[in-house]
Amino acid sequence: MKKIIYLFLLVTVSFSCKDAEKKSETKTTESSTQLFYKGEILTMATKKASYAEALVEEDGKIAFVGSLKEAEEKYPHAKKIDLKGKTLLPGFIDPHSHFGMVSNTMGQVDLNSPPVGEVKTIGDVLQKIKAYKTENKIPDGEWIFGWGYDESQLKEKRHLHKKEIDSVLPDNPVYLVHTSGHMGVANSNALEKMNISAATKNPEGGSIARLPNSKEPAGLVQETAMYPFMGTMLQILQKKQADYFESTQEKYASNGITTAQDGMTDRNAIQFFQSQADAGKFKIDLMALAGYTELETNLKDSLINWKTYKNRFKVQGTKIIADGSPQGKTAFFTEPFLTPVDGCESDCKGLPSLSQETLNDLFILAYKNENQLFIHSNGDASMDMVIAAHENACKELDQALDKDRRTIVIHSQFVRPDQLETYRKYNIEPSFFTNHAYFWGDVHVENLGKERAYFLSPIASAEKLGLKYTNHSDATVTPIDPIFTIWTAVNRSSRTGEVIGPDERATPYQALKAITTHAAYEFFEEDRKGSLEKGKLADFVVLDKNPLKVEPVKIKKIQVLQTIKEGNTVYKRD
Ligand SMILES: [Zn+2]
Structure with missing residues (x-):
C-alpha cells in the first residue's frame, strides 16, 4: 500500500522557517548506568540463539554484554535492574508500516x-x-x-x-x-x-x-x-496529524518498536515529521520512504536528511509501487487468477502499476544518485519487472549487478523460487508479509491455488539462500504488533486453521531476526541496531515470555512489558 497515500497528500501544511530552525534536540537521558540481569538476555548477535548473563547500558549505548561477575566489577555503581526472569531483546525495528496512516485511523x-x-x-x-x-x-x-x-x-x-x-x-x-x-x-x-x-x-x-x-x-x-x-x-x-502524533508514537512504542517507518511519504509529510523531530518530539526513531513521483525534486532538496537521522528522523530512500494487492486481485502475476476478477473477462493476471519503461527510468535515477529503493511488489510478474529494471539500470550505468545497494522488494509476497535466487545474486532483499497467511491465506488458496499460496512470503527458503529477509505488518493493512508477525511467520495458520505452506514455516529465531538484525541491515543500521552488542544503541524490548521457549501456537499471547530507547523507558505496561 498505497499509492493514494502519496498522490493525495495535497494539504499544504505551512511551517514557518522559525519552527524548522529552532530547538536542537533536547536530551532527557537518565544519565545513570543501568545493569540488567536475572533475565533471558537474548542477544541476537549470533547464528544460533545465545544469552548473556548481564548487560550494561551507559549514555544510551550498550557498554557491556557478558557475565554478571565481570559487569559488577566493571560497573560497581550501576543501578541494578532485576529482570525477574523476563526476556530482554533488541528493540524491534519496523521493516514496513505506515506511521502516517496509523495516525490517520485515529480520526x-x-x-x-x-x-x-x-x-x-x-x-x-x-x-x-x-x-x-x-x-x-x-x-x-x-x-x-x-x-x-x-x-x-x-x-x-x-x-x-x-x-x-x-x-x-x-x-x-x-x-x-x-x-x-x-x-x-x-x-x-x-x-x-x-x-x-x-x-x-x-x-x-x-x-x-x-x-x-x-x-x-x-x-x-x-x-x-x-x-x-x-x-x-x-x-x-492530515490537518489533525499533529494531534495524533503523540498517541501514534505511543502505539508503536507499546508494541516494542524503537524504530518505526512511514512507508510512503510525500514532501509535506517529510516536512511535518522533520519539524516534529526538530522540536524534540520523537521518543523513538522514525524513517520515511519518500514517494517515487517526487524523486527528482527530492534529490535536489538539500533539506532532506537522507539515510542519517536528524533528531530521530531520516528519509531512508524512495518507495515505488509496482503492482496492486493479491487479495484485491490487482497484483500482477505470470499465471491467471483461478477465480473471477472484477472488470476482467479472460486470462486475468492482474496489472502492473507502472510500465517497464517508467520503472527502468526510476531505477536509473535512483541508482545513479545512490538512493536506496524500496519497491512494493506482490505478484511474480511484477517482480520480473523489478528484476529487469535492476539489470537495465546496472547495464546503463555500468554498475555491478551485486553492488551493495540493498534494494528492498517490499512484500515479495508471491516470489518464485528462481526469483529468490536472483535476489541473492544481485544483493536484493525481500521484506515479507507473513500476516497474509492468517488474514488472507484461505482466500489466496482459492484465488491462486495451493502451489502459489503455500509459497507466500517464504521465509524458510529465503533463509536457506542466506537472504536477509524482514517481515512486516504493513499497518494499517494488518495490526502493527510484531509479536503477531512472529506468530504468523512461525505458524502460518489461516483463519480456518489451515497451515499455509508447512515447509515455509520459520523458526522463532528466524522470525525474530526478521524484525531485529535483518531489519537493521536492510536500513544500513547494522552497526548501531538489531543486536545486543557493545557499542550499539541501548534500544530494548522486555517481553513477559521468551518467544524461543513457548509453544509456537502460544507466541501471540506474549506481552510487551517495557520498551527502552537509548536507555530511556518509552513504554511500560501497568
Ligand atoms: Zn505499505
Whole structure:
C-alpha cells in the first residue's frame, strides 16, 4: 500500500522557517548506568540463539554484554535492574508500516472484523458509524470516515450499498475504506459531493460499481475511482496529524518498536515529521520512504536528511509501487487468477502499476544518485519487472549487478523460487508479509491455488539462500504488533486453521531476526541496531515470555512489558 497515500497528500501544511530552525534536540537521558540481569538476555548477535548473563547500558549505548561477575566489577555503581526472569531483546525495528496512516485511523471509525475489531455484519457497520456521529457530536454536512471493513469477513459477504449508509447517515458525506486500501464505499451525499452520478464514466484504471440494471452508482469505488475520496479524506485528516502524533508514537512504542517507518511519504509529510523531530518530539526513531513521483525534486532538496537521522528522523530512500494487492486481485502475476476478477473477462493476471519503461527510468535515477529503493511488489510478474529494471539500470550505468545497494522488494509476497535466487545474486532483499497467511491465506488458496499460496512470503527458503529477509505488518493493512508477525511467520495458520505452506514455516529465531538484525541491515543500521552488542544503541524490548521457549501456537499471547530507547523507558505496561 498505497499509492493514494502519496498522490493525495495535497494539504499544504505551512511551517514557518522559525519552527524548522529552532530547538536542537533536547536530551532527557537518565544519565545513570543501568545493569540488567536475572533475565533471558537474548542477544541476537549470533547464528544460533545465545544469552548473556548481564548487560550494561551507559549514555544510551550498550557498554557491556557478558557475565554478571565481570559487569559488577566493571560497573560497581550501576543501578541494578532485576529482570525477574523476563526476556530482554533488541528493540524491534519496523521493516514496513505506515506511521502516517496509523495516525490517520485515529480520526476514523474502526470497522475491522475480529480479531482486530468487532464488526461481523453490515448492521454492525451501520450501528458503529451512526454511534460515531452521535458520540463525537459531528454536525450535518461534515465528513465521516471509516476504515478496515472487509466484505469477506461480513456475514453478508458483500460490500455495503450507498442506500444502507444513507439509512443511518443521510445528512453527512460518508466514505468507508476497505481493509485493502484499494477500494471503498460512499453514501449518496458523498457521491454527490464528488460529482459522481449515472453520467460519470469509469476513470482509467478504476471502476464505479452500479446498481442492478442501472447506471446509478451503488457506492463502491475501486482503485483510481476512489482517489477523489481518499484525497478529501487525507486532506481533512492530515490537518489533525499533529494531534495524533503523540498517541501514534505511543502505539508503536507499546508494541516494542524503537524504530518505526512511514512507508510512503510525500514532501509535506517529510516536512511535518522533520519539524516534529526538530522540536524534540520523537521518543523513538522514525524513517520515511519518500514517494517515487517526487524523486527528482527530492534529490535536489538539500533539506532532506537522507539515510542519517536528524533528531530521530531520516528519509531512508524512495518507495515505488509496482503492482496492486493479491487479495484485491490487482497484483500482477505470470499465471491467471483461478477465480473471477472484477472488470476482467479472460486470462486475468492482474496489472502492473507502472510500465517497464517508467520503472527502468526510476531505477536509473535512483541508482545513479545512490538512493536506496524500496519497491512494493506482490505478484511474480511484477517482480520480473523489478528484476529487469535492476539489470537495465546496472547495464546503463555500468554498475555491478551485486553492488551493495540493498534494494528492498517490499512484500515479495508471491516470489518464485528462481526469483529468490536472483535476489541473492544481485544483493536484493525481500521484506515479507507473513500476516497474509492468517488474514488472507484461505482466500489466496482459492484465488491462486495451493502451489502459489503455500509459497507466500517464504521465509524458510529465503533463509536457506542466506537472504536477509524482514517481515512486516504493513499497518494499517494488518495490526502493527510484531509479536503477531512472529506468530504468523512461525505458524502460518489461516483463519480456518489451515497451515499455509508447512515447509515455509520459520523458526522463532528466524522470525525474530526478521524484525531485529535483518531489519537493521536492510536500513544500513547494522552497526548501531538489531543486536545486543557493545557499542550499539541501548534500544530494548522486555517481553513477559521468551518467544524461543513457548509453544509456537502460544507466541501471540506474549506481552510487551517495557520498551527502552537509548536507555530511556518509552513504554511500560501497568
Ligand atoms: Zn505499505
